[in-house]
Amino acid sequence: MKLKVYIRNHILWILGSFLILLVINSILFTSISINQSYKDIIYMDLLAIFIIMVNIFYGFITERKKYDIFFKNSIKSIENIDVKNDYFSEMVKNVLIEQQKRFWMIEKNYRKGINEIQDYTTQWVHDIKVNIAVCELLLDDVESTTSKELRYQVEQIKFRINHILHVTRANHYEQDIGAWEVNVCNVLRSAIKENALFFINKNIEIETDLHPFSVISDERWIYYIFGQILNNSSKYTPEGGTLQIKTKEDEQAYYVIIRDNGIGIPKEDIARIFDKGFTGKNGKIETKSTGMGLYYAKKMAEKLRVEIKLDSEEGNYTEFSIIFYKLSDYYEVATK
Template identity: 30%
Template sequence: MIGKYIRERLSWILLVLFLQGLLLFVAYLDNTIPFLPMVYIAFLSLLIFTGFLLVRYTKETKFYKTLDSWEDTYDLSSIAPPESPFETIALDRLTLQTERFKKESSQHLVELEREKDDLLSWIHEVKTPLTTLQLIIDRMDDEALKSQLMYEWLRIHLLLDQQLHQKRIPFMKNDVYIERTTLEAVIHKEIKALRSWCLQKGIGFDVSLAAEEVLTDEKWLGFILRQLLTNAVKYSSASSDIVIESEEEEGRVRLRIRDHGRGIDPKDMPRIFDKGFTSTTMHKDTAATGMGLYLAKKSAEALSIRIEVESRQGEGATFSLVFPKSNEFVSLSQL
């Protein structure tokens, strides 16, 4: 701060030095003026000026030091009271801007809440005709057409489900209930939901659960598995199996989902959980939204579930869910 203060007052400092130098120069040229006393006067003047600068530095930088350390918030109480007209002008303008931003921020939050509520309401309204459509499809006799329609119905259902949970994630802590959850029931429910798609591709499931229970929220775990299984089915080769297995390692349950699809390009691996990222190898795949793994990661983090990925390009990918230990239940229940 002292360097900035010197640069701020540099013109005044140079003016004082120039005046003292001018005084000595005149005394040097004019023999009637004793030179040594003028040197003494100039020295005392500079000494007094230096002390004056130190006093003014402490006084004038107090306001700006607090302003410099002020965090980018709406709280102006940490800023020192102004002690000069210019400081008063600066604080007044800052206060006016802060009040305006607070007002605009409140308005934006209200608008976002309204849009979120409208979207959630629309999603729930769309689910009604979607359920009716499913019942109509179930009554069809043409199995080939029925399978195609169910596949398209499932795509719409999954997209709506993603959108619904995306809006809920920021408020997920209000919708979490940690309890002992049976993995088999949750996994079979999600597999059943993807049945029509799996039948169309000839994909089967090999489920082997050595560890049967975990402490987590059943509904949100189902959503995470839905995203991982959807990806596994989507990118698996036709007539292949998706392997689902669980085991307990050092008090933690690990659930693996392994497919035999195209795998993940090594250069894509650091970005697969980024919002909107699809793939660099299949960049023209317009069906991909890049939201599934992102939403799964965000949901898993809220439940203290770690997601690990192993993949070799052309040989498939393995996604692992590592659940927290039982003694970490307290931290989860405080969500």
């Protein structure tokens, strides 16, 4: 609380004090019956002004302490504040407690609504997967160019549905994150298999040089990160291109390097490639791009204390490096 605020809030009392002093002076100066001494009256005025000023500053300091008690404490500890039978403090305390309860109710309703949407989305995803499975069974009985294209589209639908499911979980990661030993190369092979049809459809050759290693992390989210990067590579690598996937190790970390010889990323877009909804120049070429896949991959990598680095040259290549540091503390990950 500032002094000028205090004065503004008590302006009537301050003006009243000076008005009383003015009236007393008027009486003393105009009264014939009083043998007044101007020096004595001025001395009395100065003394009265001093007392008023002391009263103002004392009131200001006292009231500021009351405000500090409330606003320097956590909102959760307001109910435990001792107001010492002070009417003003009791009033402020009651107002803050009521406002706190209203905020908690709004937050509770908001969380409930979000959880209902999450539950509905999850159930919808699982239901639609049944329909997709039926479509795949029907396609198994058909062999034609059209059926191959349909199968490709079905795989795209499956990928996008899984993306929706992971996005829903990503916004509740504190409830959906685990820690156990993960064989990273096995997870990587599964992610390659999931995206295999996309590479086959464009006749993209995959070259691998994988050396097994394990980390303590969340397998589902590592799988998601790999899947998004591989899918991104399949979009922007031309027909007959090459995708190189390898692992390496040094004293500090394990590295998974995914490099394609696709269209690359313009220099001006590299710094924003992980931004939410950013599609850039290449996104305008690839009309199916939403700019959300890499955003969520980066978001979850940060929560897992996994680093993603990007290097690219327009027209030549794009290289993603997924770095698993050996000294990462997963307990810290799980509690933040």
